[in-house]
Amino acid sequence: MKVKTKSPANIAFIKYWGKTNPRARVPQNNSISMCLSEMFSECEVEFRDDLKKDEINFVGEKVVKKKEIERIVEVLDRVRKLGKTKLRARVVTKNNFPKATGIASSASGMSALTLAALSSLGIKMSQRELSKLSRLASGTACRSISDGFVEWVKGENADSSYAKQLFMPDYWQICDVVAIVTKEMKKVSSTEGHALAETSPFYETRLRGMDKKIKEIKRAMKEKNFSEFGKIIEAEALSMHAVCITSVPSIIYWNKTTLTIIKKVMEWRKGGEIESYFTIDAGPSVHVICREKDSKKIAQRLRIIEGVKEVVINNPGIGVRVVST
Numbered sequence: 347m348k349v350k351t352k353s354p355a356n357i358a359f360i361k362y363w364g365k366t367n368p369r370a371r372v373p374q375n376n377s378i379s380m381c382l383s384e385m386f387s388e389c390e391v392e393f394r395d396d397l398k399k400d401e402i403n404f405v406g407e408k409v410v411k412k413k414e415i416e417r418i419v420e421v422l423d424r425v426r427k428l429g430k431t432k433l434r435a436r437v438v439t440k441n442n443f444p445k446a447t448g449i450a451s452s453a454s455g456m457s458a459l460t461l462a463a464l465s466s467l468g469i470k471m472s473q474r475e476l477s478k479l480s481r482l483a484s485g486t487a488c489r490s491i492s493d494g495f496v497e498w499v500k501g502e503n504a505d506s507s508y509a510k511q512l513f514m515p516d517y518w519q520i521c522d523v524v525a526i527v528t529k530e531m532k533k534v535s536s537t538e539g540h541a542l543a544e545t546s547p548f549y550e551t552r553l554r555g556m557d558k559k560i561k562e563i564k565r566a567m568k569e570k571n572f573s574e575f576g577k578i579i580e581a582e583a584l585s586m587h588a589v590c591i592t593s594v595p596s597i598i599y600w601n602k603t604t605l606t607i608i609k610k611v612m613e614w615r616k617g618g619e620i621e622s623y624f625t626i627d628a629g630p631s632v633h634v635i636c637r638e639k640d641s642k643k644i645a646q647r648l649r650i651i652e653g654v655k656e657v658v659i660n661n662p663g664i665g666v667r668v669v670s671t
């Protein structure tokens with residue numbers, strides 16, 4: 347059966363950086379994120395008896411690394427094992443945003459692929475199991491399963507590490523205004539970055555403060571205290587990037603437009619014009635988090651900054667879905 351799925355990218359308010367079990371992608375700390383309404387991947391999978399090998403089509407991608415194909419085949423192999431079949435699959439995958447620029451394309455792509463492959467073999471699974479299976483393909487993919495605001499509980503091992511919903515998408519009217527500042531793929535993958543985290547002298551300090559930070563952000567979310575929430579997410583993004591910058595070798599994901607936007611967001615806030623806060627994943631793109639009422643104004647201001655290629659306003663979105671069979 348041919349199945350098509352759609353899955354969102356997600357933005358981490360508390361970041362996943364570093365793993366206790368790299369193979370099974372078990373993280374060092376819990377992380378908290380929001381699914382994005384406008385940035386997503388679509389994936390079509392069909393297992394067929396006329397194929398000698400898996401056929402994978404990345405729509406609109408000029409550069410596809412061998413590693414990316416291998417990661418997809420690994421997902422298919424896992425699903426084949428569950429479905430007790432040797433059939434090969436035809437896969438069509440596409441993102442509506444540039445990959446590897448600081449928007450979680452592996453999160454949306456791998457969660458869409460996992461659900462599409464399972465569904466095309468008629469395998470049903472709970473959200474928790476689907477989250478775990480998606481995590482094996484890409485850590486952040488486990489956070490694109492549930493709708494809205496999500497927490498990835500690190501767990502003790504591969505079997506107890508999964509993400510679950512904290513709040514529905516309509517719980518809080520906040521937006522992620524994404525400023526894409528490059529269309530080029532980053533030079534250092536997040537997989538390499540995770541592996542280097544422990545070489546930073548600040549990593550241990552970061553991890554030590556995590557439980558407190560998670561408690562505080564959850565309280566701010568529960569109280570819908572935007573100012574408190576914003577302060578936490580901005581400090582958190584800087585903490586993750588401090589670890590990246592001080593890793594050996596150093597990883598600097600930002601470019602000059604990233605820094606311009608950081609400063610603008612701080613200026614707007616100081617001047618009492620707009621209260622918004624930035625966060626940045628493993629890439630130069632900046633996510634400006636604001637109240638929904640301010641999102642259009644922020645988008646307009648971001649669009650006129652030199653180096654900004656595209657701006658997308660996201661509301662809290664829903665998780666992965668089958669869209670057609």
Ligand code: PMV
Pocket residue numbers: 357358360361362363377450452453484485486487536537540627628
């Ligand atoms: O799943 P990965 O390996 O692409 O991890 C990326 C992690 C960050 O995006 C930098 C932070 C996060 O929690 O999303």
